[in-house]
Amino acid sequence: MAEYKGIMVYAELLNGKLAPITGELLGCGKRLADELKEEVTCVIIGSQLGQIPQDAIALGADKALIVDDPLFKDYQTEIYSAAMEKAIKETSPRIVLLGQTSAGRDLSPLLSFKLGTHVAMDCLDLKVNAETKLLEKTRSVYGGNARAIYTSELMPQMATVRQKAMSPLEPNASRKGQVMPLKVEIDASKIKAKLIETVKEEVAGIKLEDAAVIVSGGRGIGNPEGFKQLEVLAKLLKGAVGASRPPCDNGWMPETAQIGLTGKIVSPELYIAIAISGASQHLAESSGSKNIVAINKDSEANIFKEARFGVVGDWKQVLPAFTDKVKELVGG
Amino acid sequence: MEAALKIKDGKPDTKITILSLGTNLTRDVVKKPLAMGADELVLLEDPAFDGSDSWATATALAAAIKKIGNADLILCGRQAADWDAGQVGSGLSVLLGLPCVTLAKKIEITDNKAKVHRVIADGYQVIEVDLPALITVSNELGQPRYAALKGIMAAARKQPIVWKPADIGVEASQVGAAGSKSKVNKLFQPVKEGKCEIIGGETPVEAGANLALKLREAKLI
Incomplete structure (x- = not known):
């Protein structure tokens, strides 16, 4: 296995820059590379990359392997997977990391089957075993109630990483690295799945997945009007409003607001849970939140086991006072 | 299933085969698609399939799909997030050498192509793919329809085809826990x-x- 060496990170782009997940993967990749005393190679696929390879180096890459070609302007499964397959075959990395994003979820299983290796999806933690040098991949299983550590002897070792599970490095513009082109020859006439167009669906306000602050309500909110009060608080804190399953099932909130195993996975800095008891399916996907604050009248509610701060009381009385004080403090 | 039925609504001569893998599959549950309107049910059912990871599952399903033969379109669910994290569909496409489109919320068939709306984080991609192809379906495509009484009666008369590893030409060592490429070292x-x-x-x-x-x-x- 001596020929497999180094960490490869698949870079994702967003609005002409590296997406946050790429910084997180590079931060994680650099940590693993330091433990192994190996290097991080970042594969960047796109068109008119400009400064992007340097940005990847500033965030921890030692090498940037780039495909800069108009054909690769937008993500397309067939040609992107062909490019990544080539990058992996030419470089023989020990570890390949991708984000648990729409592109990462699409690419990873294709690559793992093409390469005859295993990929662990949606990992929360990654470590290298000091003895075997195999990657220990921690995933959430049983609806978030348990964690499982996976290993595989097959090379390369592949994983996708949940967004915001890892910390990026502080960008260091003076870091030096090598930028190398990756030649991928694609016969455009032979592409079987062609991208016709990309349709963006605008979401009003801040997206739950991107929000630093989420104000979330549960069954106890009782009606759609109740959620209006949550919106006021969310607006003050420049955050987004979410919900557990019952409010969405009852039509008080749209399905796109649902957080939990069947909804969205979020990891904000601050998660304010109002009248949410904390069913495990909800906690499973909100427990990535850095700080949970709970308001619930039931002092035995599960959510208090996860929360950092809490108030036991009826939200209808607690929330207006809390909101007023927040308004005073943030000067809104 | 709903995606297949929507296609059949437009092209009534479409034949739908349901393929499922497991052990001790509850007949009432696995026969549900027949009641909804599927034509045929094939079960890969044998203790040897126990403990299959996505690799072993895809290997068995690919062998069965080759045996069934001539499918224009293979549809897969996006899968339970828990153990597999939706790898089987993509894996199957590699093993069968077919183009793959994941997370479809809308599928239209025209001539020898499928036009697919593929869900991405901030909207969707419109993709045109040559058939045969493999498409994984997002739950946004819609809830499966209820079975009509006529369908339930018809399903009651149909028997599933049951295949064991030997029937699809794979060794027991290629499937189940033995054919899996990963292991769980610790559960906590x-x-x-x-x-x-x-x-x-x-x-x-x-x-x-x-x-x-x-x-x-x-x-x-």
């Missing part, structure tokens, strides 16, 4: 810190205001 429950600081006050109103002050003190707001 995350430690709950349980250090919630309860903020009090004379009244709920005071507690609410105190909470805001506490969050400011902790630099959270």
